[in-house]
Structures are given as C-alpha cells and as structure tokens.
Amino acid sequence: MRIDFEDYFALTQLYADYAAIVDSGKYDLWPDFFTDDCIYRLQPRENYERGFPLATLSFTSKGMLKDRVYGIQETLFHDPYYQRHIVGSPVVRKADAERLECEANYAVFRTKLSDASTVFNVGRYIDTIVRTPAGLKFASRQCIYDSEMIPNSIIYPI
Amino acid sequence: MNQTSSIFPRSPQWESDGTHRIPFVAYTNEELYQRELERFFYKSHWCYVGLEAEIPNTGDFKRTAIGERSVIMVRDAQGAINVVENICAHRGMRFCRERHGNRKEFVCPYHQWSYTLKGDLQGVPFRRGVKQDGQVYGGMPADFKTSDHGLTKLKVATRGGVVFASFDHEVEPLEDYLGPTVLKYFDRLFNGRRLTILGYNRQRIPGNWKLMQENIKDPYHPGLLHTWFVTFGLWRADNKSQLKMDAKHRHAAMISTRGQGGKAAQVTDVSSFKESMKLHDPSFLDVVPEAWWGKPSVVMTTIFPSVIFQQQVNSVSTRHIQPSGHGAFDFVWTHFGFDDDSEEMTLRRLRQANLFGPAGFVSADDGEVIEFSQQAFESKPFHRALAELGGHEVEDTKHMVTETLIRGMYRYWREVMEAT
Ligand SMILES: [Fe+2]
Numbered sequence: 001m002r003i004d005f006e007d008y009f010a011l012t013q014l015y016a017d018y019a020a021i022v023d024s025g026k027y028d029l030w031p032d033f034f035t036d037d038c039i040y041r042l043q044p045r046e047n048y049e050r051g052f053p054l055a056t057l058s059f060t061s062k063g064m065l066k067d068r069v070y071g072i073q074e075t076l077f078h079d080p081y082y083q084r085h086i087v088g089s090p091v092v093r094k095a096d097a098e099r100l101e102c103e104a105n106y107a108v109f110r111t112k113l114s115d116a117s118t119v120f121n122v123g124r125y126i127d128t129i130v131r132t133p134a135g136l137k138f139a140s141r142q143c144i145y146d147s148e149m150i151p152n153s154i155i156y157p158i
Numbered sequence: 159m160n161q162t163s164s165i166f167p168r169s170p171q172w173e174s175d176g177t178h179r180i181p182f183v184a185y186t187n188e189e190l191y192q193r194e195l196e197r198f199f200y201k202s203h204w205c206y207v208g209l210e211a212e213i214p215n216t217g218d219f220k221r222t223a224i225g226e227r228s229v230i231m232v233r234d235a236q237g238a239i240n241v242v243e244n245i246c247a248h249r250g251m252r253f254c255r256e257r258h259g260n261r262k263e264f265v266c267p268y269h270q271w272s273y274t275l276k277g278d279l280q281g282v283p284f285r286r287g288v289k290q291d292g293q294v295y296g297g298m299p300a301d302f303k304t305s306d307h308g309l310t311k312l313k314v315a316t317r318g319g320v321v322f323a324s325f326d327h328e329v330e331p332l333e334d335y336l337g338p339t340v341l342k343y344f345d346r347l348f349n350g351r352r353l354t355i356l357g358y359n360r361q362r363i364p365g366n367w368k369l370m371q372e373n374i375k376d377p378y379h380p381g382l383l384h385t386w387f388v389t390f391g392l393w394r395a396d397n398k399s400q401l402k403m404d405a406k407h408r409h410a411a412m413i414s415t416r417g418q419g420g421k422a423a424q425v426t427d428v429s430s431f432k433e434s435m436k437l438h439d440p441s442f443l444d445v446v447p448e449a450w451w452g453k454p455s456v457v458m459t460t461i462f463p464s465v466i467f468q469q470q471v472n473s474v475s476t477r478h479i480q481p482s483g484h485g486a487f488d489f490v491w492t493h494f495g496f497d498d499d500s501e502e503m504t505l506r507r508l509r510q511a512n513l514f515g516p517a518g519f520v521s522a523d524d525g526e527v528i529e530f531s532q533q534a535f536e537s538k539p540f541h542r543a544l545a546e547l548g549g550h551e552v553e554d555t556k557h558m559v560t561e562t563l564i565r566g567m568y569r570y571w572r573e574v575m576e577a578t
Contacts, residue, residue, distance in 0.1 A: 042517065046257075047357035053508055054357025054493045056517045060509075063438030070435075075386035077523040079530070149362040149488065152529055153522040 003095045014136045019085040022157045031065035039140040048144045078155045082111040100129040121147050177568035178550045179542045182535040185366035191484035198463040199225030204322040204335050206465035207231045211353040217260040223480040234275040241323035242277035243310035277309035318348025337404030343411040352497035359491040361516035365528035367481035374460045375563035384520040399558045407566030408462035416455040445471045473510035
C-alpha cells in the first residue's frame with residue numbers, strides 16, 4: 001500500500017490543523033473536521049481492548065459534535081484551562097481512492113491558571129479519513145487513551 | 159506546642175447538635191479521615207466491590223478497593239464469590255497486579271506462596287527445607303500451619319447481581335444494613351435480571367470522598383449547576399419527587415418523575431435558560447420508558463459509604479468511591495445494561511452515557527465543584543459549610559428544595575465518629 005506525497009501532505013496537514021483548532025479555543029471549528037455522519041469517540045484503552053462498548057464520549061453525528069461545543073461554551077461549568085496537543089506522525093494502515101485508515105500517537109498537556117503544566121491525556125488516534133470535495137474529513141476519529149485516571153474532568157475536545 | 163489553634167482546629171467544632179453547619183475540618187483532617195476509614199470502610203459497614211457479571215466464570219477475578227485497601231473479588235470452582243485482601247500472608251506484598259483476569263490459584267511472585275481462590279494458603283516453597291548430603295537444611299518451623307496463613311477473607315453478600323464485602327465478619331445482614339426503604343429502590347434496579355457490563359470510566363477527583371456522597375444527596379444543585387439538564391428540559395424543580403432515607407439516615411434515594419418540558423423558566427431560576435435552544439442531534443435525549451421503572455424516571459441511590467447507584471432515565475451505572483487520603487478519591491463508573499435489552503436499548507444506554515462520567519454533559523461539573531470546595535476547606539479549616547435549605551431537620555420529603563439528605567448523612571456521621 002502506497003500513498004503519494006500529495007496525499008501524505010494533506011493528511012499531515014489535517015492532523016496539524018485539527019490539533020491547532022482544538023488547542024486554540026475555537027471549538028466552533030471543530031465539527032468541520034468531520035463528515036455529517038461521523039463517529040467521534042473518546043474511550044479508555046481498557047474498554048477498547050476488552051471489547052466493552054462504553055466510551056467517555058461517544059458521538060455519532062456532526063450534530064452531536066455541535067451539541068458538545070454548545071455544552072463546552074454554554075452549559076458545562078469548569079475550571080478554565082489551556083490544552084496543548086502533541087501528535088505523532090500518522091501511520092497509514094490502508095488507503096484507497098475513497099479513504100485512508102490511519103493511526104497516530106497523541107499526548108495532551110493541560111495548564112490551569114496559576115498552575116504548572118501537567119500530562120492530561122495520552123493515547124492514540126484511530127482514524128478513518130475520507131476524501132470529500134472540501135478536502136480530507138474524519139469519517140471516524142477514535143481517541144483511545146492510556147491514561148488510567150482522568151484528572152477530574154475532560155471538557156474540551158481531544 | 160500544645161496550644162490549640164483557632165485557625166487549624168484538630169477536631170470539628172459543630173455549632174450545635176444539628177448538622178446543618180458542617181465544619182470544613184471534617185474534610186481536611188487526616189486523623190479524622192483515618193477514623194472514617196476504620197469506622198465506615200473497615201468495620202460494621204458493607205462496601206461495594208462490583209457486579210457478578212464482571213466475573214461470570216470460575217477463576218474470573220477483579221481487583222478493586224475498599225477504602226484504601228486492595229481487594230480481589232473472585233469466583234471459585236463452586237460458583238461462589240469470594241473477596242480476599244490483596245496482601246500476601248508472607249511478606250505482605252500486594253501480589254495481584256492485573257486488574258482483571260482468570261486464575262486457577264493466586265500466586266505471590268515474590269516467594270511463590272500460592273493460595274486457593276477461597277484465599278487458603280496451599281503452597282509454601284521450601285517449607286520442608288532443602289536436602290543436601292543426607293541433611294535437611296532450613297524450611298519452616300515444625301509448628302508452621304498453612305491454615306494459619308491464608309489471605310484475609312472478607313464477608314461477602316450478593317443481591318440482584320451486586321457484590322458487597324466487609325472486613326468485619328460481625329456486620330449485620332446486607333438487607334438490614336440497607337433497610338427496607340432503600341432496599342425497595344435497590345431491588346427496583348437490581349430486580350434479578352442478569353446484568354451486562356458496558357464498560358468503565360475512571361476519574362481521580364481531588365476532593366474529600368464525602369463530597370461525592372453529598373453531591374448525590376443534594377437535589378438543590380442539578381437545576382442550577384447543570385444548566386444542560388435545564389436547557390434541554392431534563393430537570394425541573396417542579397418535577398414530582400421524593401427524598402427518602404433509611405432509619406439511620408446514612409443511605410438515601412432521590413426519586414423523581416420527569417416533567418413535561420416546555421415553559422420551565424419560572425421553575426428553574428436559571429438565568430441562562432434558553433427555551434429556544436434545541437439539540438442538533440436529539441438522540442441524546444431519546445428516552446424510552448422501561449417497564450421496571452414504575453413511575454419514577456430518575457432514582458439516584460446513595461449507599462454509605464462507598465457507592466452510588468444511578469438510574470437516570472435509560473442510563474444505569476454504579477459509581478464506586480475509593481478514597482485516597484482525606485483530599486482525593488478515585489471514582490469508578492461501571493455502566494451496565496440488562497440481558498434482555500434489545501440492541502436499540504443498548505445503544506440508547508450508551509448514547510445517554512454521554513451525559514455522565516468525567517466528561518459528561520451533567521457530571522463533569524460535579525467533579526469540578528468538589529475540587530474547588532476542597533481547595534477552600536484546606537485554606538480555611540476553622541470555617542463551616544451550610545446545609546440549611548429546607549430547615550435544620552432531617553426528614554423525608556416530597557420535594558427537592560431541601561438539603562435534608564446531607565443533614566441526615568452527617569447526623570449518622572456524628573453518631574459514629576463521636577462515639578468513644
Ligand atoms: Fe450534579
């Protein structure tokens with residue numbers, strides 16, 4: 001399986017843009033990385049590997065992502081924090097004319113006001129990315145995290 | 159050095175016999191916390207350890223915790239559930255490192271002492287020493303009996319697929335412990351159907367463990383803190399509701415029946431309420447009533463000290479409190495369903511799980527407020543919190559506008575903690 005340079009460039013650009021947006025605080029732009037009938041899951045590795053379906057967050061449409069953004073911006077009370085994603089280079093598992101299946105390691109740091117930066121959530125993205133007229137979009141993004149204990153809460157998108 | 163400090167009191171100074179003003183020091187003092195562990199978690203109380211469905215087969219085990227002590231829940235060859243402490247009888251090592259799995263026996267890797275699934279010691283390497291040149295060297299003393307050195311065995315009770323254990327073999331029967339009022343709501347949820355495990359969420363909340371019990375005994379906050387509930391019509395102060403306690407006021411059930419939505423502004427008092435707000439994807443709130451509910455659509459049951467049973471419409475879970483020092487606890491959510499759930503119902507439970515847990519639309523903020531309360535308690539331990547909504551008394555009510563359940567829990571807390 002090979003993809004050409006243009007595809008790989010577009011793919012790394014997608015990953016970089018995604019990280020930049022979820023770290024920027026412009027959550028309104030987050031759903032636009034996904035297709036309308038997308039899947040987004042934030043799931044403990046334990047559940048993933050043991051075949052348990054429960055996820056910490058599990059969304060099955062772009063509409064749900066927009067509802068999450070509304071929750072973040074309007075209804076969820078939380079301590080303000082910055083987050084910073086460090087995302088590894090994608091491994092392409094499969095590619096054809098329509099879609100790419102990729103994985104990438106990620107680490108997210110959290111910085112609360114007047115506090116030190118700490119490791120917040122560490123895991124791996126398992127993605128299905130489709131070609132659309134508007135460029136590459138996530139048909140599915142699963143964030144499978146190693147972090148055994150969520151440090152109290154996760155508010156912003158990983 | 160013996161002076162008593164007015165800023166850092168060493169024991170809680172209650173303002174009266176009542177429990178409507180709770181000293182901050184009840185959340186911050188390490189000595190008090192150790193007394194809580196001893197009196198609530200290690201003696202005369204039942205603590206939650208898990209669900210039978212987590213260990214369906216012989217040899218299946220799950221490692222968990224009671225208070226700060228590591229325990230293993232395991233199913234033996236007779237099908238019985240045993241709970242043993244995860245401490246080798248030899249050198250005291252916490253030998254079980256996996257959190258779940260299947261074993262024929264437990265073996266401590268340090269010196270290969272082995273135990274049956276009931277916790278009996280069965281093998282001690284070099285017990286009879288080593289033979290060399292016709293001589294026997296070493297070995298355990300002649301009076302060493304394996305029967306004296308099993309793992310610490312806990313008393314176990316199961317009901318409706320839920321497993322409780324106690325280090326205290328004199329503890330009252332589980333049914334008496336829960337009491338008839340709370341037992342009724344326990345049995346409503348765990349009515350004998352087999353459970354299916356949907357998965358876990360784990361969070362570490364930097365607050366005193368009692369704050370989580372109080373959070374689920376507090377019907378004052380949901381309509382105010384959880385604006386998501388209110389915005390989308392899931393919570394209204396005029397919902398038909400009841401608050402009930404056991405005779406000792408340590409456990410409670412918050413029971414409510416969902417209102418009809420619509421014009422809720424006048425009963426919410428929430429300034430951010432937006433009646434025009436609609437979900438982009440209404441399937442978050444695709445609620446389908448189930449026969450076993452009877453009338454109520456929400457029943458939150460707090461079982462002191464260690465667990466909360468959640469039924470929030472179609473989402474059901476256990477929430478296990480595992481304290482870690484006076485200022486933190488691990489909160490482990492086990493979402494489940496029932497054997498006879500259709501595929502649609504399973505998907506519905508999973509979808510509604512988005513509301514709960516460490517990132518949930520209406521639960522993430524509970525952990526946050528607990529953290530910030532604890533921060534304040536630590537800095538001002540001579541002060542106290544108020545729990546005076548609905549008066550000073552402890553009583554069951556037919557409304558939600560009261561902190562009676564918190565007062566009830568502290569009445570029990572004082573009885574136990576102040577006893578000599
Ligand atoms: Fe809450």
